[in-house]
Amino acid sequence: MIDKHRLPIRAFDALAVGRPDPETVRTLRNAALSKQMLRLHVLLESSESFDRSAFDLLAEVQRKAPEAVAEVLLYPNVVAWAAACLSRSYGSSADRMAVAADFTHLGGIAAAAVLSGGLDLPATVPVRRGLVALPGLGCAEIGTESVDGTARVRPLAGGGAEISTGHRTVVLPADPEAVAPGWHGLRRLSSTHGGRTIVVLLDDLDPFRDTHRLGAAVRLPTAAVENWRRALDGAWEILTRHHPERAAALAAGLRVVTPLEHRGGGRERSASSADAPGALAATLPGDPLLLAETLVHEFQHDTLSALLDLVPLHRADPEERLYAPWRDDPRPLGGLFQGAYAYLGVTDFWGRLQAESTGPDASYAQYTFALWRDQTRRAIDSIRRSGGITEAGTRFVAGMYAALEEWAHVPVPAMPRRLAQDTAAEHTLTWRLRHLRPDPGWLEPAAAAWPGGTVPAPAGPPVLAPAAGSGPSGARAELRRLWLRRPAEFARATGHPGDRAQVAGDYEEALGHYAVGPASAEEWAALAVCARRVDAGPAAEVLVTLPETVAAVHREIVRCGGDPPEPLELARWLGPVLAAPAGDWTSSVGLA
Known part of the structure; x- marks a missing residue:
């Protein structure tokens, strides 16, 4: 039977702040059943x-x-x-x-x-x-x-x-998990802590499980299933101890975990889909703490997708034009909304943990909390300015902002705060370097004027021109995680010498490495951060406000046959004619 569904305003407001109770989760689930029945009827009639x-x-x-x-x-x-x-x-x-x-x-x-x-x-x-x-x-x-x-x-x-x-x-067999000739049953994962139990199926069999096209793992060996079992048990203990309300909602709504293949590079991946409510797909995280974060993150997505079936929070706007502090590509409004809601939950997750953890876990929790508190605020501010949210969406976003403001004045120690600021700034700068382009008609005369001429003023600000291809590697963000949680692994890590110096806080040394000749957007971003950290004057200000313009002029000079300029000198030379952008895609870079 297809029913009508109503969501009480108290439940709507609880969803806005990211704290639905199990009854609200069941209400959303009932609505999803009606939608599923409608799909079947439409299919049959098609x-x-x-x-x-x-x-x-x-x-x-x-x-x-x-x-x-x-x-x-x-x-x-x-x-x-x-x-x-x-x-x-x-x-x-x-x-x-x-x-x-x-x-x-x-x-x-x-x-x-x-x-x-x-x-x-x-x-x-x-x-x-x-x-x-x-x-x-x-x-x-x-x-x-x-x-x-x-x-x-x-x-x-x-x-x-x-x-x-x-x-x-x-x-x-009567017990579908039992072993029998020719039968492969789904394995059930369950955990009980703090009087709360979660039960999910580890689905490595269903022919329609790879909703995200991320590479669903094939049938897992018993040892891998046991690794998942241990990870879930550890994650559930963390959630029931620090986030009992979230744990209750998760237990009511999460039904399936689809394991993903591990691919080269070792980066963990996870996803959820509006077309598979109650499921998440993930590689097995390195430890229970990260799995607990993944459960919170993906369940936020899942919950918002279910709500959007009942209440439109924003108007359709497929144009990929907005900066999302967790993505390497420009996003439509709907994508930004989804991400902001997911990271609202992540901020709350780490906010509670950072106050109760000790040792390396405490520093990592403080770093991650500071990072997502500030990045989520930027995203919510962008949503509010977008002009694309509905009346219900305005109320919902106000609830999101109020929930985030509960963490606004929580102090974070200097070292994790510094690392969080660097990560956020580099993401912003790398995004600008990849996706914003200065006026091409201005580049050639600007390059021709280097080094002794008068550079003309550009006709306008850089414009959005999304780059194709894969995004940054995230190597420095991974080094920061090792620095905080695995110091011995950080000591053995290889890679760009500037990266190691920057993460360790030696910005002078790092700047020397990057200034030799930044070749990628990531290196230009790191150069800008280090220049700002060592107070390199006007050159630093230009690099952190218009990095894509400096890099584009640098490339044009080389393309025209000139010697590669020293990046700081070039930025200093361009400074007088480059106005700082106002109200652009990425706002300002915060390095205090």
Whole structure:
């Protein structure tokens, strides 16, 4: 049944400050069920060729065991399947053909509902590449990869089921996690601390689990599952001890973790999707503390996405034009809104931890807290100035700002504060260097005037011209993490000598390394930060306000056959004609 849904204003306000209770999470979940049912109805009506038998079976289960249908339809990867089918049903002819094939997955969904409801109803399910997928339960290996077709699922007395084709039969045990020939069950992770329990499925099987195209891991070995189990247990202990309210909401809303492949570079990755509510995808973090942060971060995204289905907070604005302090590329308003809400939760997470941690963890918590407190404020300010938020969005953003202001006057020791300021400034400067371009008609005469001529004033400020390709490596941010949490690893770290000196606070030495000839946007950004830190005068001011202009003139001089200028001298020479930008994409760089 598709219901109407209302969200009490107190629940809306609690969501705005990032503190929903379990009842609010369940309200959002109920609304998501109605949306999912609408998707199914639209899909069925989109083509007369779709086989309705699976839908009819699902309707029969709905009459006898509605809770089982709700659980299966709201399984995150079932929502992802429905969203993908619906989106592609309006695409090209090739897309529509793919939808016809994918729609048969509804048979596996209906069979999973039958088994979850404990009903004695046979089901016909698709076989794709030799596998029968039952969402939320696992998959049966019914043939080789060349086998496609259908199989029959027959529930067994006492639980479980028999899955058979004309050539092979696999028995699904009463406990889907149990080991059985040909059966691969999803592994369940659970943890209890402080009287609160969380239970999630580690889904490394579902054919629609890679919603984000980030590389979902294939079937994990037992040892890797145990690593996840230990990490979740440690993260849950942290959350229940320091964030019991968040823990309660998480336990009510998070159902699935999709492990991601570890790729080169060692950087941890995580994501959530509006098309897979109740799930997050992540590489296994290095320790429980970082997994706890990931749970908070991604659940904030998940919660906001669910709310946006009920209440529009901003107008549609797909133009990628805004600076987001956590992204290397310009973002649309919706993306900035999502990120600001996620980092509001991250700020609160580290804010509580920094007051209660000791040793290296305390310094790291103070650093991360200071970084995201200030960066989130910048993002919220940008949202408020955007002119794109609705009346409800105005109230919501006011709540976000009020929640952030609770942390505004919390002092942070000098060393972690310095590192946080450097990280924030470098991100801003690198973003400008990659995505802003000065007037190309001004560059050639400016370069020709170097070094003894009079440089003309540019006709206007730099304009947004988003760069393609991958973003910065984040090497210095990683070095700061090692400096704070793993001093021995920092001592062994290799890389640009200027990076190590800068992180350690030796800005004079670092400046000497970077000034030799910055080759990348990251090196120009580091040069600007170090110049400002050592009080290099007007040159530093130009570098931290218009780094992209100095770098562009530098490149133009070299392109025209000149010797590479010394960056500080070039910045000092350009200073008199370059006005500091006002109200631009990135605001000012804070280095106090």
